[in-house]
Amino acid sequence: MRRLEVVAARFGVAPWRARFLSAWALALLLGGGACCVAGAAYRRLPRPEPLEELSYYPSGRHLRLVAIGHPETAADLAWLRAVQYYGEHRETDMRFARMRHVFDILTTLAPDFVPAYVFGGFALAQEGRDVDGGARLMLKGVEANPMSGLMAFELGFFYYVRPGGRDLARAGEYFEQASRQADAPPQAARMAAFAHQNAGNLAVAYELWRAVLDRSPNRYLREMAERQMKLIRRALTQGRLELAIKRLGVPQIVVRGRP
Amino acid sequence: MNTLLIARNTFREATRDRVLAGVLAAGLVLLAATQVLSPLALGEGRRLTVDLGLSGVSILGLMVVLLVGTSLVAKELERRTIFNLLSRPIARSSYLVGKWLGLSSALWVLAGFMSLALCLVLATHGAGSFAPGVAEAAYLTGLELMVVTALAVLFSALSTPVLSALYTLGFYLVGQWSYDLRSFGEHLPTVAGRLVGMIADLAPNLPLFNARAIAAGGHLTSLHHLGFATLYALLYAGCVLSLATAAFESRDFK
DSSP, rough: HHHHHHEEEEEEEOOOHHHHHHHHHHHHHHHHHHHHHHHHHHHHHOOOOOOOTTTSSSTTTTHHHHHHOOOOHHHHHHHHHHHHHHHHHHHHTTOOOHHHHHHHHHHHHHHTTTHHHHHHHHHHHHHTTTHHHHHHHHHHHHOTTTTHHHHHHHHHHHHHOOOTTTOOHHHHHHHHHHTTTSSSSSSSEEEEEEEEHHTHHHHHHHHHHHHHHHOOHHHHHHHHHHHHHHHHHHHHHOOGGGGGGOOOOOOOOOOOOOO | HHHHHHHHHHHHHHEEEEHHHHHHHHHHHHHHHHHGGGGGGTOHHHHHHHHHHHHHHHHHHHHHHHHHHHGGGHHHHTHHHHHHHTTTOOOOOHHHHHHHHHHHHHHHHHHHHHHHHHHHHHHHHOGGHHHHHHHHHHHHHHHHHHHHHHHHHHHHHSSSSHHHHHHHHHHHHHHHHHHHHHHHHTTHHHHHHHHHHHHHSSSSOOOOOOOOHHHHHTTTOOHHHHHHHHHHHHHHHHHHHHHHHHEEOOOOOO
């Protein structure tokens, strides 16, 4: 600092002015560096989905703003409220008019909150009688968590037991997606094969059973896979697909009050 | 050397302040509250504990900055103790950096205590595996508080405590929305977009210091993230302290 003042004095600049100017120069240098780092971090690091439609669409996205950097805490409070809402109405009038909105806000605040999608999806479909809403919420969960085997498995299971009718083809698709992820439940591959087989996609089912046969450490499952593959081969060679396709019953989970 | 002496005194002053003790007590009460709320969370009590615990560190730390940090210089001016200090061969920059360092150290201690308490609560629930994630999130929160403290020191050197607190809070809010501003700017016409982008650049990019959701999921953030955040905190705090020095140099205490 002294050296700076000496140099400044040589040019006829007052010491305090030299310190003032050097502080500004340092501030500009460090500020420029900080801007570069912030820009690089913004581009390179993963971050929550920003508020692209800021102030245009009334939805849970606005709450992210109000949460001033603590959306996960706001999501926890929303989760407590969602559970209370579900419990209150389940005990009383069985009317869940706001449930879709509550879970939409919650999952917008915490896009990685997998249990909220699963609970909300099933609650909407079963008690809320909003099967499409439940499916949409769970699809939002799969989109936000593409690497979550658990989320994909739960969506597969949703389609497998969907109130009002199973959708085995979609169930098989999501079970298969789940089976490719590290955190998938161990039964995902078997469920994928089973769903595809009973949806009539015998060729796909055959390959999935083969994967179970090759990879499963469970002897019982390998035997089951062998049996199913034999059955599919017979059905395909005889041209009688019904031999390999079970007629599954109506799902146990049914929408209340619906015929 | 002078800087460290001032830092030590500021640290001592801050830790003896009742505000810090009160905030620490509030943090422990908040942790206890998470234990009461956990059974209502339908199996997500652990997540709730981590989220609220870490948010508590951040919000209570901000309170300390607003209550203590914004009056750091004003208090010395009011008591006229600053004249004793600055009449000695102590550079004004050393004085400000010392103040910042002292209060930042006190905040690190606060963040350390609260995150340790959080880890203990988690360990008693058999969730000790969350501790590394919590430690990372607490480290980032410490960096965030360092940046906010630098802003508080800047405003404290320029204005009254109340106005300093308001300015610091304003910067904190804009900083929390900086990523949204950047994203918003990308969708605006060129000139307006650049203007919004510049505002986002000037504001402290505080979302960079948020790893609370990652910790609540039981995961760890990347070394990249920690590196970027550390570098950014040092550069931004350095820039703000240099501005504070420039402002302080031009102040006449006669």
